[in-house]
Amino acid sequence: MDALREAVRTGRLAPGTRLPSSRSLAADLGVARNTVADAYAELVAEGWLTARQGSGTRVAPRSEPRRPAPAPPRTRPTHRRPAYSLLPGLPDLAAFPRAGWLAAARRALTAAPHEAFGLGDPLGRIELRTVLADYLARARGVYAAPERIVVCSGFVHGLMLTAQVLAARRVRAVAVESYGLDFHWSVLTRAGLRTPALPLDALGTRTEELAEVPGAGAVLLTAAHQFPMGMALHPDRRAAAVDWARGTGGIVLEDDYDGEFRYDRQPVGALQGLDPERVVYLGTAGKSLAPGLRMGWMVLPEELVGEVRNAKGRQDWASSTLDQLTLAEFIASGAYDRHVRSMRLHYRRRRDQLVAAVTERAPGIRVTGIAAGLHAVIELPPGTERSVVEAAARQGLAVYGMSRFRHPSVPRDRDALVVGYATPPDSAWTGALEALCRALP
Template sequence: MSKSWVNVAERLGSDLHLELGGTGSRRAALGRALRGAIQDGRLAPGTLLPPYRSLAADLGIARNTVAATYSELVAEGWLTARRGSGTRVAERTAPVARPRVPTKPSTGTAAPVHNLLQGQPDTSSFPRRAWMGSTRRALTAAPNSAFGPGDPQGRIELRTALADYLARVRGVRTGPECIVICAGFSDALRLLFCGGVLRGPLAVEAYGLAFHRALLAADGVRTVPLGLDEHGSRTTELADHRAVRSVLLTPAHQFPLGGPLDPARRHAAVEWARGRGGVVIEDDYDGEFRYDREPIGAVQALDPDHVLYVGSASKSLSTAVRLGWMVLPERLIDPVLAVKGRRERWTGVVDQLTFADLISSGAYDRHVRQMRQRYRDRRNRLAAALAEHAPHIEPAGIAAGLHAVLRLPPGTEASTVKAAAWQGIALDGLAAYRHPDAAPVFDGLVVGYAAPTDHAFAAALAALCQILPPAP
């Protein structure tokens, strides 16, 4: 027979009604009862729960059962446990739907309280004044022909500015004649594979964006994962896949685990492409943002004939600026342009001219330097918060980029992601990025520290630290 109520007035100030009936173990029944009491408001945020021994005695169950249930609810975000202050109902918001997941588009549901998703820069930092100034200058200088039928390769002004910028900042060896303007990295993938310029199977890193794999799979392109360790992708494994002619890498800052590709492995990938008659696709998604290391040049400089370099403005400016660029081997330029030929796939002329002026005037360099300092400060604040509140949680991949991977105790990733959703924190677990045919490396969270505005970042860090699992 279940016990339906317990008097915990000495600790709570009121009677607590708990229904422990139903099927399953006593631990499962207690968990259901406590969650229900929190959900319907009978246990308000901040309420102090009785100690293990008291609740176990009142309910007639084992003390270890109560302790295990409390620990489970702490991991899920329902409760908090702090030394010296007991176990309390967590301060929380209603669970929110995440604004996007790696493989599905947004459904337009409520925004999170704290946005710690990777891949999103601080939208409040978009250089509006500089962009408007560049737009005025670009429109004033543009010839009338710029607003007529155009070139699918992109405006010469932007390709010229990019050739100079990429050579100076990333060590890319190219001229404007080898650059094709596109709408971002995903558009580049579509042009290359969905248009038949390159054919699958495509070798990819064991961890990467599921959205990109889904985009390719929808067009019948199979992806083959390469092993991954602290030195980056194991590119020597390329020789084991006889049907593969292309490999996609993030060599400057492996996504999402972080860290540069080892020099020997960079050379191994290029040598494989030469010997196989294939290409390396270099995704330089956040190459401008490095903090604690020397700049690492593009792999493309090792062999422009066998490395295809892709970049975009999505991290440095905004995901809303649909501007990207491919630096192509000469033999691929005409096939790509043939696929891109329909005008609907062209990027807007005004944005191209504006971005060209932003680069040529030096405003883009100034903006990147400013944001590099701001994101470095965010990274440092994240590391300091972890050191103070969760020293057992190890951040990885923080020498560059706009996100960190937090290494969690084994077996805690799923419950921590669930706890984050309950607290209104939008972030991803590391498993969301693993190729389905690859072995897992460890439990972790992928935490983007760029998206929150400056005034909201402290609260986001506090909320994050609250849902992290305790030391094992």
């Protein structure tokens, strides 16, 4: 019966089709005639079949089911992809040194020992750690013996490993800056650590207030170039952070995310040089080369090396061996230094052009922050940040307001834009500047 019903429903038995008599169908199926007669009777009652004396049992005529009128197309809010982006945090991806990287990869692959393609040491390839030790000492003033370096998959990976170790040491809180990246704070909170915020002023984070933060066993700082506010940490504040760590057994986590890019003077050396036994230095190739490489490094106090190595070994999350060997060759050959020098000039021109455009088109607006890194801060009149960000969106420009980077515990105290001038390719740079200036009050 179910098969007959389905055949009529799907149209395999067309309306008017005469069905076999109950006697012949029962014989074909090998069932009692009454079984077929009962099934026919039920399908007649349901309207699938008709039965008339002299004309047998047929498929009932039926009209096509009424199809509902097609619904009008749903109107969805249109989210246009911005024509230009001045979001901070990315380098100029079009400037990645493809030819130099390919040449380094060929040399590295040719020279790689067979064992390099195994899982290897959780600390990372010794070739890269050795080259990094020399480079960081020379370029950033970091004390970085190879056995104290851990290669990781970028800053966030390094922070995750450090947070895991701190939590295992029963640290309850890591002090952070009032303005920064929320996903960095999230890494710490997921490890069970609180993130009390230290206040900021024109001299940088007020590290002298660390002693007043209950339960703090570490502090996370962007000392060379505060993100996103843009100032360098004052020497007295640097010393205060290290003095606090020495006096309490605490740890300073130094995020040196763009320390190689200073334009008005020689880069300030890393905070780690003041006390390598109390500072965890975290660096990355994400700003100097490309974030897609997933390549970073940690330089650790001696007492933490074993704990971080164990944490990293358990997670088994490491950068590609070939990429490590390629980066080692790229640095050792001098190509990395040449690329950084070239990009330093490129980004300095970008920043100068940004300042000049804002000064000309919006003379009442200031561009602040030291001449460094890949972003600048545009101060806005009080209460205008949201309207300027919305005006920029109408101009096809993606840009962030300062409030996006404010710690949840900090009251709103300034209106500004955080402008990433490294992101646009050369072909879009002029258009991005024009869109920005049109949006300014």
